Amino acid sequence: MTPEDSLGAGDPGALATDGHAAGDGERPTGVLPVASMDDPHLQDAARYPRRVEGIVALFFVLGILGVCAFGAAYVENADTQVLAASLAVGLFCLGFGLTAWGKYLMPQGPFVEARHPLASSKRDREAMAAALVERTGVVVKRRKMLGGLLATGMGIFGIVAVFPLLRSLGPKPGSSLFRTNWKKGSLLVDATGKPVHRTDMQVGGLLTVFPKGTETTATKEAVDQTVLVRVQSTPLVTMKGRTDWAPDGYVAYSKVCTHLGCPVGLYEQELELLVCPCHQSMFNVRDGAFPQFGPAPRPLPQLPIYFDGTGYLRARAGYDQPVGPGFWERTTQGNGKASAT
């Protein structure tokens, strides 16, 4: 095949992929025709290859300057923007030049390659199936006991191997999802360890509190985090059966959202709603933190609190239900609905 074959010709030329097309006597050749006048996009490049060469060279020079500038910028410890600009200009220009070289100055064809069928002959297929079936028959049919024993052994290993792989990863959940570190008499302290006095907060104020005396690790904070809101200045009853739970309008709820466990960190003061920023569940602090909106399925558990002799807030008891999102072993809907009636 010569370049003229594909220049301006309508049909794509066949590419010699092996000795057949080149002829047995001739020396094999790897030369391909370069340009195609056929494609309107390539006509200019085919007519004036020197122009394209110039443009490619220009981009290569810009690319060289860019990567040199990147090196210099690195040595000079320049700003991230300078590093990025030099790197981007360098690599993009080299890449653009190379792509243009490939597109306009290299053999473009169109060339044709035949698809060699993937499928084997019917005979080959049958031979493979026969080998599988007949040889498996030797194992399965004639030596049933041996096969069975081997399968049993491998199967048992497969099962017992899963145990150390999974089981070594961590302890069983046990009662960890049911417990927090709040208990009767726990002193409420803020993130710095300071206890909360009855005069500390204004109406509308909000504070995240933890039980004092437990060392502060992320794992403990994650379950113990409790949000303390002062809703009013007189005692508040959020629902029936919670008469002494919110003295002087101080009310404490678990800060772990019952939807997916994000901290319920926003407080809409006017509407008295605790809002979870993750998926916008809203809990009314006055009515036992029942979800008013959003995907949360349960109210936030309420922590019963009281003032001790010196006027500091303490927990009357721990939470009466697991805090946070739902899980399979969780037994009840929560105390909210049960005691509300």
Added chain:
Amino acid sequence: MAMTQRRPRTRREAQRAQGPFGRVQRLVDELDDRVGIAKGGRVFLDKIFPDHWSFMLGEIALYSFVVLLATGVFLTLYYVPSATIVVYHGVYKPLDGQKMSEAYRSSITLSFSVRAGLLMRQMHHWAADIFIGSIVVHMARIFFTGAFRKPRELNWTIGIALLSLAILNGFLGYSLPDDLISGTGIRIAYSILLSIPFVGSYLGSFLFGGAYPGTVILERFYIIHVLILPLVIMGLIGAHLGLLVRQKHTQFPGRGRTEDNVVGSPMYPTFMAKTTGFLLMVTGITGALGGWAQINPIWQFGPYQPPKISYAVQPDWYMGFLDGALRIMPSWEWTAWGHTIPWEVVLPALVFPGLVFTLCGAWPGLERKFTKDYALHNLLDRPRDRPKRTAAGAAMLSLLFTVFAASSTDVLASYFNVSLNSVLWFFRIAVILVPIVTGLITWRICIELQHLPGAVQRKRAMVVSRTADGEYVAVQAAPRPGDVHVELAPEPVPVRIDLEPEPAATVVTPEPGIRRVSR
């Protein structure tokens, strides 16, 4: 082939024996003696790549993965996957004296104190977003043009596995810096694990090594993110490309293109030059984004502490469809017989993505079954010629986009100054209506386009000329080669397929329009 002739005596004789191609010939000979590369190598150099812009989408994915590997190796040299609490005393003054995990401190240090560290970190993050984005667009191209049809169903399935692994590894990756947003993401992932019936609490406890958050999760995410998943992804990419070479490319119908050939430019040098240039350009653009478009500014979020959270918490874009689904789901928790199933988590976070991916994976089989088209296909469809498939794809994409948009309910409510409740209900209705309407409209547009006159012809230029009298006349310009593509007419779906016995593999002269498959 072993060389059996006598040893050459002089150097010149040796050179002459090497033939006209000198040292290269010798290298080829030596290699061919040992591993037999010449025949296959020549075929490989001649491998034909059909040209179409949409075939570059997969290349973007591949090259952003290369960028991910290169920048990721850099990051592993400085990142410390440890939850140990330390106090920061570094160059970034607003965080001075704050308690934080070693993971967060090392992420801040590599951003501010390691040369080119911030560039590498932001390039890595951008490359991850581009990687997953280009996979999605690439798959859309494959879907709408029917490139997944027999014999390429397996490669489509590998692609779906790659997409899901890429999303998973993206999530693990942006969880590593242990900033306030990523920590919240891990908390949500833990709660989703917990929601799985029967085994949720066990999975959570095993993965986190005890109660949330524990101290080992970053180490575990780290080894999965930098070793296990990259290995799996690399293996699957290898299989993906291996299958592509074995099955050869699909191509759009056109002059000289048949089911039995591939028309395009050869691997060496043309395609190699173009694609290497493209790799450099993708890297360059990622570099520009990494330095000029700030992404994930972890120093602004602060270190993760379980009781803290910021406003407008959103994951990276590819997790948005899950977040949106969680937001618009009504609270349907079931409690009975001493057990709880939090459907408001299980359905949107587990069942929904499971269904989407299963449906995508099963599509080639479903389509085969319903169209009874069991033929081998190497020529691509125009989307308009397969209205039902195109409508289904558009409906799926619009569903995912609506759910994705629902992950910004709070931001939309605040921006448009409407109630969050209205935005929520808007999305709850839209998520059902939008896919149906989009599907129907797409189907209709496809049908209309099919009946458009001159639909398969290239538009001809109009030449406007002025006559001596001052009158303007528009005349169609002379036709150019390739203006009329008769082969672009759609192929009917065959009713019955008989595979004829294949002739021995030879170079076949292309006969336009003739297919080996008869019906």
